[in-house]
Amino acid sequence: MxxxxxxxxxxxxxxxxxxxxxxxxxxxxxxxxxxxxxxxxxxxxxxxxxxxxxxxxxxxxxxxxxxxGEHDPEGVRTVPRSMLPPGFNPEPGQTLMARTEQGDIPLRIQEVQGDAVVVDLNHPLxxxxxxxxxxxxxxxxxxxxxxxxxxxxxxxxxxxx
Ligand SMILES: [Zn+2]
CATH class of the missing domain: 3.10.50.40 (Chitinase A; domain 3)
Incomplete structure (x- = not known):
């Protein structure tokens, strides 16, 4: 069949x-x-x-x-480091799960600039x-x-x- x-x-x-x-x-x-x-x-x-x-x-x-899907530039955000879990040391390429009302979404660390962290919410692919x-x-x-x-x-x- x-x-x-x-x-x-x-x-x-x-x-x-x-x-x-x-x-x-x-x-x-x-x-x-x-x-x-x-x-x-x-x-x-x-x-x-x-x-x-x-x-x-x-x-x-x-x-x-x-x-x-296409990569959505809106999905790339700069957030203060204080929004990340305490004790978490962000490095580019790392992924962590963010708990939201829509469920857990993967959040990729793109860049760390002092106290600011650039994260990408797009699907990795x-x-x-x-x-x-x-x-x-x-x-x-x-x-x-x-x-x-x-x-x-x-x-x-x-x-x-
Ligand atoms: Zn079933």
């Missing part, structure tokens, strides 16, 4: 940013299982996987707009062109229960209990 809406797809993937250096990948023998057509993976990748069948591999290049190598390991129809829950059950998916 081919991948379509409400398919459960087991996907082996590798992600790099154009230079071949892998920054994310599925664990060996443990493909990612996701529910197709429910925006559980970035839109550009989901669109490219549509229609693929078991055993098929593909290289997919995803522009930022179809990936994690915002503005990046994503290069995926993917192999579809399995395609099956989702069960009614999975569709009701909105996620995959079993290996590579959600476990209740």
């Amino acid at each position: 081919r991948v379509g809406k409400d398919s459960v797809v087991s996907l082996e993937y590798r992600l790099h940013l154009g230079d071949g250096e892998v920054i994310d990948q599925s664990a060996p023998g443990q493909p990612l299982a996701y529910l197709h057509g429910h925006r559980q993976i970035v839109p550009g990748l989901e669109g490219a996987i549509e229609g693929m069948s078991t055993g098929e591999s593909k290289q997919v290049v995803v522009a930022p707009g179809q990936g994690y 915002a503005g990046k062109t994503l290069h995926f190598d993917v192999t579809v390991r399995e395609v099956r129809a989702a069960t009614n229960e999975e569709l009701t829950h909105g996620h995959v059950h079993g290996p590579g998916g959600h476990h209740h209990g």
